[in-house]
Amino acid sequence: MNLRAIVNWIFKGVVTIGLFYYLITTGKLDLGRLGLLIDRPGFFGLLLAGMFLVFLPLNTWRWRLFLGVVGLNQPFRRIHGVCWIGFFFNTALPGAVTGDLVKALYVIQPGEEGQKTKALTSLVLDRFTGLFGLVVMASLSLAFNPHWLSTPGFSGIGWVIVALAGFTICFYSLVLIRFPAGKDPVIRLLTKMPLGPNLISIYRSFKQFEDHPAILFQTLFLTVIIHSFVASLFYLLCPLVGIESMELLPQMLLMPLGLIATVIPLAPGGAGLGHAAFDQLYGLYGYHGGADVFNFYMILQILAFMPGALIYFSLKTKIAPAKGRV
Numbered sequence: 001m002n003l004r005a006i007v008n009w010i011f012k013g014v015v016t017i018g019l020f021y022y023l024i025t026t027g028k029l030d031l032g033r034l035g036l037l038i039d040r041p042g043f044f045g046l047l048l049a050g051m052f053l054v055f056l057p058l059n060t061w062r063w064r065l066f067l068g069v070v071g072l073n074q075p076f077r078r079i080h081g082v083c084w085i086g087f088f089f090n091t092a093l094p095g096a097v098t099g100d101l102v103k104a105l106y107v108i109q110p111g112e113e114g115q116k117t118k119a120l121t122s123l124v125l126d127r128f129t130g131l132f133g134l135v136v137m138a139s140l141s142l143a144f145n146p147h148w149l150s151t152p153g154f155s156g157i158g159w160v161i162v163a164l165a166g167f168t169i170c171f172y173s174l175v176l177i178r179f180p181a182g183k184d185p186v187i188r189l190l191t192k193m194p195l196g197p198n199l200i201s202i203y204r205s206f207k208q209f210e211d212h213p214a215i216l217f218q219t220l221f222l223t224v225i226i227h228s229f230v231a232s233l234f235y236l237l238c239p240l241v242g243i244e245s246m247e248l249l250p251q252m253l254l255m256p257l258g259l260i261a262t263v264i265p266l267a268p269g270g271a272g273l274g275h276a277a278f279d280q281l282y283g284l285y286g287y288h289g290g291a292d293v294f295n296f297y298m299i300l301q302i303l304a305f306m307p308g309a310l311i312y313f314s315l316k317t318k319i320a321p322a323k324g325r326v
Helices: 003-025 031-039 041-070 076-092 097-107 115-144 146-150 155-176 185-190 196-211 213-241 248-261 273-284 290-305 307-318
Strands: none
Touching: 041 076, 041 115, 041 196, 041 213, 041 290, 076 097, 076 290, 076 307, 097 115, 115 146, 115 155, 115 196, 115 213, 115 248, 146 155, 155 196, 155 213, 185 196, 196 213, 213 248, 213 290, 248 273, 248 290, 273 290, 290 307
């Protein structure tokens, strides 16, 4: 590990520890509340079952659709195991990139050209569709509560969501329009922008859906269902910290914003930054305990994804990369 990497890890560690110290010393994160999970094993077991039966299978289904579009069809059972491995690494290491790279390794079929590009393309599609789904869900929540656009503290966030919703609609429309070869105005525009090659790569990944519009919207629909399930988890966890009156729709607005903050790879599972983000977001709505709710959710994730470690060692030692098609 070079000096730059060491400094980077130290910086992330200091920031994460600093965030935890601030939240704990100011009373915004109460670690003593974790005992509530032990006191209610049936309730927590039900939420954990939801992770196993809803969250993981739907994520597997979505990624398998993307793999099919890029030409890497593999059995659902295998992809389910690979997804579990990816989620395990995401909770064990900072950020979501590590888990994605591990997932890519398990779907690359040796001896065939272009496998790495196809695998990475499927992950780009999966990652950005997840972000678009967060925007869609937050937009739907805002549509049912337009007064938030004029509510102090929420108006700025609300208009950002409106802008992102407009961008999402435009992006999906442009993806489905078939431009003449060499005359795509989006590519011409992106070549003039910073990070142009990277943006063009993302855009071209989605342009594959010109021939698969049904799959494009199916994956977006699955994403909204997944995020709605997570919002429901936050809704059910809130009473544990004394938040009894928050309805589901506000959760569908706050949860996407909080999870977007966890994308920054400071610590595993978004620890620290996620706690701070949810504390601030719940505070805007007039509630105390957002960091504790996120803490419960993190524990739920850790318990749900830990079996991925067993699958990782099983696949690594017993199963060669898949060669069959479905």
